[in-house]
Amino acid sequence: MPVVFHQRGFKFFFYSNEGMPREPVHIHVEKDNLEAKFWLEPELRVSYNDGYDARTLRELLGIVELNKDLIERAWNEFFR
Secondary structure, three states: OOEEEEEOOEEEEOOOOOOOOOOOOEEEEEEOOEEEEEEOOOOOEEEEEEOOOHHHHHHHHHHHHHOHHHHHHHHHHHHO
8 A cells, every 4th residue: 555645644655456447546534433535637626525514525626636646646656
């Protein structure tokens, strides 16, 4: 489970064995046993949410958007 970065106590990561065929670029976010998944393409959006409130999801969307290049680079480096 490669961790891309941590911010404000949230862990941003992806699973190394998720999906066959492999799913498109996305990121999971976890904190305090809550988790959400965000698709990066074709548009940034929530894939699923397991416990975060709407305010936190908006905050996480902003963090993912600001770090989209970093996430895509980490994904591509890992899966090449």
